[in-house]
Amino acid sequence: MGARMAERLVQAGCTLRVWNRSADKCAPLAAAGALVASSAAEVASSADVTFAMLSDPRAACAVADAAAKSLKPGATYVDCSTVDAATGERNARVIEEAGGRFLAAPVSGGWRDAAKGELLFICGGEEKAFEAVKEQLDVMGARAWLTGPTPSHAAHSKLMLQIMMGTMIGSLAETMAIAKGVGVDQATLLDMLGQSAMGNPLIKAKGKLMLEGSFGPNFQVYLQQKDLRLAQQLADEVEIPAPITAAANNQYIRAKQLGLADK
Numbered sequence: 644m645g646a647r648m649a650e651r652l653v654q655a656g657c658t659l660r661v662w663n664r665s666a667d668k669c670a671p672l673a674a675a676g677a678l679v680a681s682s683a684a685e686v687a688s689s690a691d692v693t694f695a696m697l698s699d700p701r702a703a704c705a706v707a708d709a710a711a712k713s714l715k716p717g718a719t720y721v722d723c724s725t726v727d728a729a730t731g732e733r734n735a736r737v738i739e740e741a742g743g744r745f746l747a748a749p750v751s752g753g754w755r756d757a758a759k760g761e762l763l764f765i766c767g768g769e770e771k772a773f774e775a776v777k778e779q780l781d782v783m784g785a786r787a788w789l790t791g792p793t794p795s796h797a798a799h800s801k802l803m804l805q806i807m808m809g810t811m812i813g814s815l816a817e818t819m820a821i822a823k824g825v826g827v828d829q830a831t832l833l834d835m836l837g838q839s840a841m842g843n844p845l846i847k848a849k850g851k852l853m854l855e856g857s858f859g860p861n862f863q864v865y866l867q868q869k870d871l872r873l874a875q876q877l878a879d880e881v882e883i884p885a886p887i888t889a890a891a892n893n894q895y896i897r898a899k900q901l902g903l904a905d906k
Contacts, residue, residue, distance in 0.1 A: 662683050721745075
């Protein structure tokens with residue numbers, strides 16, 4: 644995901660210095676014109692704006708800590724990772740104590756959307772930080788919302804989207820499997836869904852892929868499961884029953900057990 648986002652910035656003419664925990668993943672960006680750094684600290688030391696895209700809270704914390712050590716005074720650090728509110732608030736403190744500004748900006752969309760510059764940015768933080776990076780967000784995404792003045796606002800908003808996506812895709816897969824089992828034509832079923840109140844872009848796109856048997860990942864199972872786990876934890880914190888989220892989460896866990904984590 645981060646590589647596709649970086650490609651958009653390079654294509655827009657931005658001077659870009661990149662780093663990845665897996666160094667070989669920087670090679671295509673270097674070929675496109677990006678400079679390659681040896682560490683997150685090196686990136687932060689030379690940038691007015693640093694974007695981070697990590698897979699989980701632990702990685703997000705580690706990279707924020709490394710960047711903070713050499714962050715330029717007044718620079719803006721934007722974390723596009725989907726994490727829990729506590730992680731976002733913790734990383735904001737780390738960056739702000741180092742003299743920088745922090746914006747949480749988790750994205751909605753997969754790598755295909757990133758490649759087309761059609762991501763959705765769900766932001767939380769000070770308006771000054773949001774305005775400082777709005778130009779770059781517009782290059783990488785179709786829309787950006789400032790949901791509130793703290794990283795928690797962004798984290799909570801993003802997890803609501805992930806609940807809907809995870810449960811809808813699970814329901815669609817179940818529907819398609821039952822339809823096949825009882826002899827209902829799946830293409831006709833998708834056409835009916837598309838014309839009904841249930842029709843939406845997600846059902847259309849994922850239904851087409853299911854019909855084709857095309858299961859190459861746009862957003863991997865392990866990432867969706869991580870997001871549902873965080874959403875379930877959030878529901879527990881506010882004592883809101885979330886049985887549908889829990890059921891969907893269990894199915895994603897089962898998929899991981901079957902060796903489908905990266906699918």
